[in-house]
Amino acid sequence: MELTVLLLLLAVLLAIGVPVAFALGAASVATFLLLDIPVVVAFQRMAASMNVFTLMAIPFFVFAGDLMARTGIAERLVRVAEGAFGRARGGLGQVDVGASMMFGAVSGSAVASVSAMGSTLMPMMKEKGYDADYAVNVTITAAILGILIPPSHNMIIYAAASPVSVSVGDLFLAGIVPGLLAGAALMFVAWRVAIRRGYPGGTFPGWRSFTKSLIAAFPGLMTALIIVFGILLGVFTPTESSAVAVIYTIVIGVLVYRSLGYIAFVEAASSAVRTTAMVMLIIGTAGMFGWLFALLHGPEMLSGGLTAVSQDPAVIMLMILLVLLVLGAFMDMAPLIIITTPIFLPVAVATGVDPVHFGIIMMLSLGIGLVTPPVGSVLFVGCAVGQAKPEQVVRTIWPFYLALMIVLLLVAYLPSLSLWLPEQFN
Numbered sequence: 001m002e003l004t005v006l007l008l009l010l011a012v013l014l015a016i017g018v019p020v021a022f023a024l025g026a027a028s029v030a031t032f033l034l035l036d037i038p039v040v041v042a043f044q045r046m047a048a049s050m051n052v053f054t055l056m057a058i059p060f061f062v063f064a065g066d067l068m069a070r071t072g073i074a075e076r077l078v079r080v081a082e083g084a085f086g087r088a089r090g091g092l093g094q095v096d097v098g099a100s101m102m103f104g105a106v107s108g109s110a111v112a113s114v115s116a117m118g119s120t121l122m123p124m125m126k127e128k129g130y131d132a133d134y135a136v137n138v139t140i141t142a143a144i145l146g147i148l149i150p151p152s153h154n155m156i157i158y159a160a161a162s163p164v165s166v167s168v169g170d171l172f173l174a175g176i177v178p179g180l181l182a183g184a185a186l187m188f189v190a191w192r193v194a195i196r197r198g199y200p201g202g203t204f205p206g207w208r209s210f211t212k213s214l215i216a217a218f219p220g221l222m223t224a225l226i227i228v229f230g231i232l233l234g235v236f237t238p239t240e241s242s243a244v245a246v247i248y249t250i251v252i253g254v255l256v257y258r259s260l261g262y263i264a265f266v267e268a269a270s271s272a273v274r275t276t277a278m279v280m281l282i283i284g285t286a287g288m289f290g291w292l293f294a295l296l297h298g299p300e301m302l303s304g305g306l307t308a309v310s311q312d313p314a315v316i317m318l319m320i321l322l323v324l325l326v327l328g329a330f331m332d333m334a335p336l337i338i339i340t341t342p343i344f345l346p347v348a349v350a351t352g353v354d355p356v357h358f359g360i361i362m363m364l365s366l367g368i369g370l371v372t373p374p375v376g377s378v379l380f381v382g383c384a385v386g387q388a389k390p391e392q393v394v395r396t397i398w399p400f401y402l403a404l405m406i407v408l409l410l411v412a413y414l415p416s417l418s419l420w421l422p423e424q425f426n
Contacts, residue, residue: 003296006031010289020335021278024285028292042288049287049338050280053239054160054168058279060242061153063272064223064249068103069115070264071253073220077102078120079213092125093134093190093199097142101183102221104146110370110378113143118385130199132388133396138190140382140393141400144367145186147333148179148360151227151245156238157283157334158359161290161341164349168238169231170356170422177421178360178411185403193399219252232425279334286338294342302343313351317412320344321365328369332377336366353415360418364408371397 006027013023025046032042081098099121100113118139125135147154150172159166226248227241236244253260306316324344327336341362348358370378373394383390411417 002031002034003293003298003301005034006289006292006296014330020331021281021285024282024289024335024339028285028288031292045288045291046284049290050284052160054156055280055283057156057239057242058153059272059276060239060246061151061156062275062279063268064242064245066268066271067246067249067253067260067265068220068223070260070268071220071249071257072259073103073217073257075120076213076217076220078117080210080217091200092121092128092130093138093194094187096121096125096135096138097145097183097187097190100139100142101145101149101179102217104143104149104179110143110146110367111381113146114140114378114382115385117143118382122386128200131197132386133392134193134197134199136382136386136388136393137397137400138186139386140371140378141397141404142183142186143378143382144364144370144404145179145183147363147367148175148182150175150224151241152363153242154333154337154363154366155359157279157337158341158362159238160283161338162345162355162359163342164345164355166355166359167422169228169425171359172228172231173422173425174356174360174418175363177417178364178407181410181417182364182404182407185407186400189399189403219256223248282332282335283338286335290339290342293339298343302347306347313353314413316347316351317353317361320348321361321408321412324362324365325368325372328366329372329376331369333366333370336369337362354419356422357415357418361408361412364404364411368401368404368408371401 009030010023010027013026014020018026029039029042032039077099078095081095081102096117100117103113103117104110118136122132122135122139126132146152152172152175155171155175156168159168159171223245227245230236230241230244231238250260250265306319309319310316324336324340327340344362345355345358348361349355353361370376371382373379373390379393380390382388383393
């Protein structure tokens with residue numbers, strides 16, 4: 001009865017447009033009252049969910065990503081990608097994917113990638129005769145790569161929400177091969193669609209020009225290497241690495257690129273504060289909701305329902321993927337990670353799935369949800385930046401969806417794609 005009230009009230013509030021954090025909080029408080037549990041317990045659970053040291057990395061990574069977007073790193077990465085991939089048919093599509101992969105490695109944010117890459121590359125594509133829907137499709141699907149390629153603050157949220165211990169360093173390493181695989185798949189699709197539409201190829205700027213652009217972009221690319229290897233070598237923790245990323249970005253923005261001024265710094269700080277406040281409120285209310293869900297034996301009931309359908313681990317994984325893809329189309333990524341990790345991870349572990357492997361599965365499946373209507377935030381940000389109609393973009397995005405779905409199935413059913421690299425460092 002109480003579990004039904006909790007889930008039904010949440011569904012109704014979300015359906016009528018109540019923000020996710022308030023919907024989670026209202027549904028949880030109503031259920032607390034129904035259970036005759038003092039409401040103060042609800043706020044204690046909310047505070048406990050936010051009072052996690054690892055979560056301190058989120059504001060720093062968000063701040064670092066915003067600073068990077070304002071220091072000209074995106075433009076320098078585009079020039080590198082243009083030299084490396086621009087010769088192919090529809091070369092700017094390849095450039096978009098390649099630059100998004102590199103930018104994802106320094107920002108870790110899909111929305112930041114769409115904003116930075118979109119504002120730089122979409123006008124270039126339109127000038128060269130590319131259709132607006134193609135430019136948006138390539139940019140928004142490539143933005144997902146920033147969730148997989150480290151550092152990714154969503155992986156930190158997953159590690160904090162996990163009911164079992166998960167190494168953030170292992171998660172960072174585990175995302176690299178799937179991220180590169182997804183990037184290669186998107187490049188192939190961008191090339192095939194460009195051939196079918198008759199888009200022009202580019203020209204190689206020459207090794208001298210390419211080398212100069214690579215040297216100019218190298219300080220920005222070093223951010224990801226410093227973070228990942230600093231964690232692996234034990235120089236600093238994931239939380240400390242996020243602070244290092246901010247300091248390093250400020251240094252290269254002020255002293256190397258000389259493009260980070262006072263106004264840009266304040267704007268980045270303000271944006272980071274707003275984003276962090278929103279994420280932490282969601283984490284707090286989702287933690288309250290998750291505690292109630294566990295108290296009412298929701299995970300056990302869900303696990304029992306899945307195993308009642310089939311005992312085959314492959315079938316159970318497929319059902320989990322379908323649920324995550326559907327939920328991802330209606331809710332944003334951060335709250336879904338917090339809500340669904342304690343629910344699905346025990347089920348996956350019971351069928352023999354490694355928690356690090358399952359984390360990468362969640363990153364990719366929920367990342368696809370970011371470009372799926374009706375709620376996909378990255379989809380609508382991309383349409384706004386590219387000045388394209390969402391309905392037109394959705395009608396032509398299916399080849400890119402197909403590529404990502406194939407990669408998702410490969411990642412889900414071939415654990416070595418995610419686990420091989422972490423195993424080399426353990």
